């Protein structure tokens with residue numbers, strides 16, 4: 001620690017130093033750290049395990065009217081794997097490096113996605129508690145596992161428990177994206193995760209022959225049609241986007257061929273073959289119509305189709321000012337002269353499970369002037385933006401808890 005390092009930065013770096021990387025996240029070390037933080041701040045702490053080995057940490061700042069709907073602040077604790085050979089810093093050292101302008105960069109897996117947000121919540125709550133101010137509503141911070149692998153054992157399981165019901169949440173601030181410029185994105189909806197496996201069976205035989213009706217022959221038209229859709233959607237996106245920015249990608253459907261499998265040896269025509277596509281369906285189109293287009297595509301080519309998460313749906317929180325929480329959220333940002341850009345989240349976050357329980361949820365991240373490095377090499381944040389963000393959350397929490 002250098003002499004000038006703020007304590008809030010030291011605590012953030014300690015959070016980053018806990019290795020919660022898939023496939024072997026140290027969730028218990030992480031839960032202990034968060035519970036200790038909560039206790040030190042003066043919050044009520046509780047750890048629950050909707051699924052064994054997958055702790056969810058709940059920290060509560062009790063309000064003066066605890067029966068009113070509460071404010072929920074959500075953060076996932078897991079982080080995605082790294083390719084360490086491409087990093088210039090050890091991914092869990094949380095190195096703090098001075099820049100030419102006198103700012104600092106903090107390097108770690110999870111520094112953007114999304115331990116920085118959890119740390120900003122905690123530091124904002126610390127300032128509120130230390131100020132002695134009392135708020136009206138309960139404020140909860142929920143730290144949950146497994147977001148990066150689909151959330152089935154994380155928030156998806158947690159929202160089905162009585163512990164979630166007891167939060168009596170009225171509004172959720174959830175995962176957002178740091179912005180590349182001075183504007184801040186607000187994620188009010190998500191694309192629907194639609195990962196699909198197509199499997200074909202066909203005739204086999206010697207690799208020197210012209211075998212007809214092979215598995216691969218059946219899959220090729222499926223692949224070609226999906227790649228054509230990909231091209232079409234990419235052209236749409238290029239027309240929508242500001243130069244160099246990708247923030248509008250939620251307005252179109254993305255398609256990627258991510259896995260292919262089959263074949264036993266080079267001279268045997270495979271009897272079975274499969275291809276997997278990661279498709280993210282924009283809420284701008286009808287999901288059921290899209291799914292039936294996929295089913296028809298499979299059927300007309302004699303290919304089986306399996307949707308990996310068939311119960312994923314559309315989730316949208318309208319930026320409707322008649323909802324007092326949403327109105328207050330927008331009013332606070334206006335008072336700070338933060339220009340917002342409402343967007344559809346390109347990926348899937350835990351907010352979708354919260355929305356499905358009828359709780360409005362917005363994805364937000366106050367950090368600006370920051371290249372998006374989630375899941376990338378050398379993920380880092382600017383210390384000045386972290387410190388700035390703490391102040392933004394302090395105001396948001398105070399105002400939203402007093403709605």
Ligand SMILES: CSCC[C@H](NC=O)C(=O)O
Nearest residue numbers: 147148149150347348349
């Ligand atoms: C099946 S994993 C889904 C969740 C994941 N979330 C963040 O990257 C995503 O790919 O969008």
Ligand SMILES: [Zn+2]
Nearest residue numbers: 076113114175
């Ligand atoms: Zn994330």
Ligand SMILES: [Zn+2]
Nearest residue numbers: 113148374375
């Ligand atoms: Zn992520």
